[in-house]
Amino acid sequence: MLWNLENAVSFSPLQFDLISNVLTIGYAAHFAGLAYFILSRKNVAPRYRAMTSMSVVVMLSAALLLLRLDLSFGEAFVYDPQTQMYVLGEATYSHGYRYLNWLIDVPLLLTQSFFVLNIAKRDLWGYRFKLGGAGALMVVLGYVGQFYEVVDPLGALLWWGIAATIPFIYFTAIFWRLTGESLSYLPGQAATTMRQIRYLFLFSWNLYIVAYVVPMLGDFGQTAEAAVTRTYLFTIADVLSKIIYGILLGKVATARSVAEGFEVDGYEWLKDDELKG
Numbered sequence: 001m002l003w004n005l006e007n008a009v010s011f012s013p014l015q016f017d018l019i020s021n022v023l024t025i026g027y028a029a030h031f032a033g034l035a036y037f038i039l040s041r042k043n044v045a046p047r048y049r050a051m052t053s054m055s056v057v058v059m060l061s062a063a064l065l066l067l068r069l070d071l072s073f074g075e076a077f078v079y080d081p082q083t084q085m086y087v088l089g090e091a092t093y094s095h096g097y098r099y100l101n102w103l104i105d106v107p108l109l110l111t112q113s114f115f116v117l118n119i120a121k122r123d124l125w126g127y128r129f130k131l132g133g134a135g136a137l138m139v140v141l142g143y144v145g146q147f148y149e150v151v152d153p154l155g156a157l158l159w160w161g162i163a164a165t166i167p168f169i170y171f172t173a174i175f176w177r178l179t180g181e182s183l184s185y186l187p188g189q190a191a192t193t194m195r196q197i198r199y200l201f202l203f204s205w206n207l208y209i210v211a212y213v214v215p216m217l218g219d220f221g222q223t224a225e226a227a228v229t230r231t232y233l234f235t236i237a238d239v240l241s242k243i244i245y246g247i248l249l250g251k252v253a254t255a256r257s258v259a260e261g262f263e264v265d266g267y268e269w270l271k272d273d274e275l276k277g
Contacts, residue, residue, distance in 0.1 A: 003092075003094070004092075004093060004095050004146065004150065005149055005150060005215045005221075005222065005226065005227050006019075006093045006227045007076070007093055007150075008150045008222065009222070009223060010080075010083070010085040010087045010088075011077065011085060011086040011224050011227075011228075012084075012085060012086075013079070013084070013086065015227075015228050016077065016086040018232075019073060019227070019228055019231045020070060020073060020074065022231055022232050022235045023066055023231065025235065026062075026066045026235040026238055026239070027063045027064075027066035027070065029239055030063035030066060030242070030243065031059070031063045033055070033059040033063075033243040033246065034056060034059035034063060036247070037055040037059060037246060040052065040250055041053070043264050044250065044253040044254055045253075045256075045257035045262040047115075048115055048116060048253035048256065050115055051113075051116065051249060051253060052246075052250060052253070054108045054111075054112040055112065055250070057108060058104075058105045058108050058109060058246065059242070061104045061105060062101055062105060062238060062242055065097045065098070065100060065101035066235075066238070069095075069097045072097065073093050075089075075091045076089060076091045076092055076093040077089060077093070095146055099140075099142065099146070102139045102142075103139045103140070105242065107131070107133075107136055109241065109242065109245065110132060110135045110171055111127070111128045111131055112246075112249065113175070113178075113179065113197070114128065114178075115253070116182075116186075116190070116194075116252045116256060117178055117179070117181075118182065119178070127174065127178070130170075130171070130174060131171045131174060131175065134167035134170050134171040135171055137167045138164045138167040138168050141159055141160070141163040141164035141167075142159065142164045144159055145157075145158075145160050145163070145212075149215040149216070150222070153222075156215065157213060157216045160209070160212055160213065161213075168205075168209075172201075176198065179194055179197065179198050180198070182194055186252065186255075187255060187256065187259040190252045190255035193251045193252050197245065197249065197252070200240060200245060200248065201241070201245065203240070204237050204241035204245070205237070207236065207240070208234070208237045208241075210233055211229075211233035211234045211237060214229055
């Protein structure tokens with residue numbers, strides 16, 4: 001089945017290695033992030049540690065599913081000595097592993113920031129349901145659309161451009177409002193980091209959109225070069241939206257912990273700065 005772009009093209013040895021290498025970098029980076037978040041839990045007050053635990057889950061699921069994606073790519077394509085190209089063998093390559101990963105990670109990523117925000121308990125579960133549900137809906141609609149990227153690229157674009165964009169705009173607006181409100185009550189260093197998080201969120205999540213529409217970019221969109229480009233964009237977006245995002249949220253939690261009197265070794269400078277702010 002040629003549902004995904006990769007199954008409809010052949011790859012040069014260089015292109016094959018570029019995809020395999022970036023997938024390897026992707027899961028290796030998430031395994032490294034897993035170790036980082038496990039070791040850094042002690043740097044935040046107990047009330048913020050659930051947020052760090054969510055980053056641990058995100059890292060583990062992303063690393064394992066990216067590893068499976070890399071293995072799937074290697075299993076699907078075989079080297080043809082006559083054409084000197086990697087061609088599709090008996091198996092097929094599926095982006096379904098990415099969507100399974102996102103179905104796990106997106107609701108977690110959208111709601112883990114709540115642990116460092118001042119949200120009333122009566123509103124907390126409502127926001128979790130709204131953002132988590134909207135994120136999951138976006139992933140499911142995108143998953144359906146990706147089956148059209150070869151047979152009907154315009155159809156795939158409509159699934160994202162119309163259907164999946166609605167929940168994306170919805171949860172982005174809520175996230176932007178809640179994090180914007182936090183700038184008025186977060187202590188100095190935490191507020192600075194939250195500003196970075198807001199713009200990182202916009203950039204990295206929109207990068208997914210760019211990657212998603214690559215197969216719809218006319219003649220280029222149905223080439224091996226497009227498949228390589230998309231893999232790199234997806235991987236960069238994964239690293240930014242999961243690893244870097246989690247690290248920055250951890251910085252906010254640490255800054256809040258120190259400002260609240262929690263003792264963290266090596267963060268005396270932060271405490272002084274917060275007290276001034």
